[in-house]
Structure formats: structure tokens, C-alpha cells
Amino acid sequence: MRPLIPISDTPEGAVSLQVCARIRDQIIRGSLVPAQRLSETEVASSFDVSRQPVREAFIRLAAEGLLEIRPQRGTYVRRISVASALTTRLIREAVEVELIRMLVPRITAADIESLRQQIAQQEDVATKGSPADFILLDEAFHRHLAEAAGAPDVSDYLEALNVQMNRVRNMTVREFAPDILVAQHRAIVDALEAGDAKAAETAIRRHLRQFNIDLPTIVASYPDYFKDTDVLTSHDTTP
Amino acid sequence: MRPLIPISDTPEGAVSLQVCARIRDQIIRGSLVPAQRLSETEVASSFDVSRQPVREAFIRLAAEGLLEIRPQRGTYVRRISVASALTTRLIREAVEVELIRMLVPRITAADIESLRQQIAQQEDVATKGSPADFILLDEAFHRHLAEAAGAPDVSDYLEALNVQMNRVRNMTVREFAPDILVAQHRAIVDALEAGDAKAAETAIRRHLRQFNIDLPTIVASYPDYFKDTDVLTSHDTTP
DNA sequence: TGAATTCTACTAGTATGGAAGTATACCAGT
């Protein structure tokens, strides 16, 4: 039986997928906080559906790393692993450096133009808009870099890697300083326009390493949203 | 109720997870071929469990990219997307180059020694063993590179990316020439031992680009195991 | 008072029945 009250006004797709999308949004936007408990039963009744589609949504979200299902105990919003956040950042830096390297010899004037426009938008949103909006613009910027480099599909994988980091950003509205990132974007485009591969690589590395600079502060502000925080204190675990 | 006939001799964990692991193995090892149909009902009765855990296993495997659930139509073993295989290979090259770059200044004599031993093992298995065994050794080799570079967790992500490519390898026992890969591994270690960063980068790039050389042959041999094959013919889609 | 134990109220996991949707074989009418 279809649920009495449709989940969305335009109920497209399976109920399970709708529940999945809703909860995913709530986690990423921060209205469901790390370590918070989610009961299949409660979620089911709040959405007016049975337990089964909720359960299947939980399985999907657990596969995405957003939920943690502890058998016979409960389901919780996954805390952000500092260790794996650092790892994904490293991967991202490696990939984006490669993209920049591919991009330098083939970038066009139209690309430069488009990137400049995007930076102008970012400047606007950085002061007035919400962090969620800025994240969208930021992703669009990096996606354009990948497309111009001739590897548009790479963005899909990078954005999947970024999910955990974006959770951090959304949670930390105050600590989050978008204007620094905008300046770094501008530095990247400047180097690209000059055709200076070395400078462009340096700029993108500096940009992505900004995350490593901000992270300790954020972790200190929201300590119980994270786990594996020990990698921050003990920089080297060798005795 | 537990299933009458336990799925494994040591029935650890939920039934759903056991079914998931079994099917995953069958797909990767190639006994379930791409585009093959899988019915919830049939799989359930063949494993002597109910449909629900099978269904949940399907959802997990779909999230991993191994199955494709088409609502109300059927569930099929996913064909390998040539486009995304090329993309993940590019990502892998970028990351492993970065790892090599991190590794060169800090590699130890013990690392070299261990890598040489692994290459010796690979040589053995390349002639006598199965491709599945060789893949294990290959993954161990690259994992050691990541560990020695100080980023052990990176391997987990890379191996996840490699799932699709490993399916290709397992399917193509004959086209697959492990001895070439062993020689390339040796070239990498040679460059590392010499402390030659540039040579090491070149060696790892050449090694990983071997996949691009082999892929067209494999796709031609097993055309209906793949999709998005057009990216191979039209190297450039710009008019 | 304190510690071990049982009981109870939860949890996720599984089994089963049926609803909604899809593809295909079949048949009627042109």
C-alpha cells in the first residue's frame, strides 16, 4: 500500500529512495548531528511509511558512510573520522594537481572568462549567502576545472569523497571563512591565465591544504562530532 | 528464524551480509557474468533464506556498483563501464604518483628489501598461480608502497576504485600477462632504490597506463561485458 | 548496603503475504 500521506508533493521514485534522500539532506545540512540516534520505528512513523523502506534507506546511507548500523543495538549518525577526512583530502589534492597539470596546456580564454565569473559570484555569496550555497559554488568551480581538463567524470568521484568534509563545513558556519577560499580560487586562475604550471600547482595545493589548517580548530569546537581525533595530536606514531 | 541450512559452515554475522559476500565473490571471480539476471526469489531459494535478506544484499551490492536494480523489471550484474574504468584509472595514477613523490625521500632499506621479496613471489605466481592470486599480490605490493609513504589508509580507497578493473582482470585470464606487470614493479623499485624521483614517477605512470593498452583488446574479446565502449573509438568528441 | 540476577522494554534482523508495475505471449479485429 502506498503511504497515506505522500512523502513529497511530487512523489517520484520508490519510497525507500525518498526517505534516503531526505535523511541524507538532513545529515549533510546538519539538522541530524553526529552520534545522534535514529530508530527505524520512529523514522518510519514520522514519514508515515512502514519500517522496511526506512530500513533499506538506512542500508544505503550506511554504505555512503553517513550512518552506522550497530546490529541489535541501534543506528546512529556516523561521527566524522578525522583520519579518513585527512586521507580523502590527500587523495583529492593528488587528483586535482593532476587535473591542473592536464589543464594548463589546453585551457581556453573562454574557460578563464567563465572561472572569473564564478569567482565573482562566490564573492557575493561569501558575504551574504549561506555556507550551503557557497559549497555549491565551490563544487561548481572545481567541476569546471575538471571539465576543462578533459575529465569531467572525475568530479563525481571527488564530490563523493568530499561528503564528509562538506558535513564539517556546514556544521561550522562561524569558523568557516569563505573569503579566503575565494582568494585562493583567484590565485589558481591567475596562474592558469599566465600559463604557469608550477604556480598553478602550488596554488591548488595551498588551496586544498587550507582544510588541514582549519580542521584542528573545528575539531576543538565540536569534539564529539568527530572520532579518530588522535591523528591530530600525535603527528607521528612511530616510537 | 535462522535459515534451515546455514549459509556458511561458520555462520558469522547476519544472513544478509553472508549472502552479500557470497554474491560479491561470485561476481568478482566471474562465475556471475555481466548482464546476467538475478532474481530475488531464485537467489533466496538457492540459499535457503527468505527474500528480504537477499533483497538487502542486492541493495548493498548495487551501492558498490556490482548490481543494477531496475525497479519492477529485474536485477542484473552490472556491465563494466569503460568510461568510468578509464576515469578511475586516471584517479589512481594521480594518487599513486603522489604516493611515490612522498615515498622517495623517506624510503628505507627494509622497504626495498620487502618489495624485492614481494616481486619474487609475484614472479612465481605469474607463471604457476591463478590470476586471482596474482591480484592479491599486486594489491599487497601497492599497499606496501602506500604504507611506506606514510599514508596506509589510501590503499583502502584505491582498492575500492579497483573493483571494476579487477573484474576485468579475472575475466580475462588469457589476455592477462602478469609478467609484464612484474617487470614494471621491478622498474619502480629500481628507481626508488636509486632515489630517482623522476624515474620512479615515470615508472609508476607507465605501469598504470598498461591498463589503457590492454583494455581495447579485452573489450573486443568480451564486448557484451562492457558498456560505454564508445569512448574507446572516438578519442575526442569535440567536433 | 551492595552485588548478582531476572525481567522488561527496547533494538535490528528475518519471514511471508500481497500490491503495483512491467514484459511477453496470445488472440481478436482489421
Add this chain to the structure above:
DNA sequence: ACTGGTATACTTCCATACTAGTAGAATTCA
């Protein structure tokens, strides 16, 4: 022969009932 409608045999999806396992409160006993 060919097109269009229909019945049927599937499929995945959802709802419900029930099982098994966990955590914590209440109880019992020393």
C-alpha cells in the same frame, strides 16, 4: 500479414508479524 488489446506470469517494492539479541531497570539475595 499486421496492428491493438488483453491476460498472464513474472519482477521489485511495501506492510505486517514475529524472532533473536541487547541494555538497563527492578528485584532478589547475601
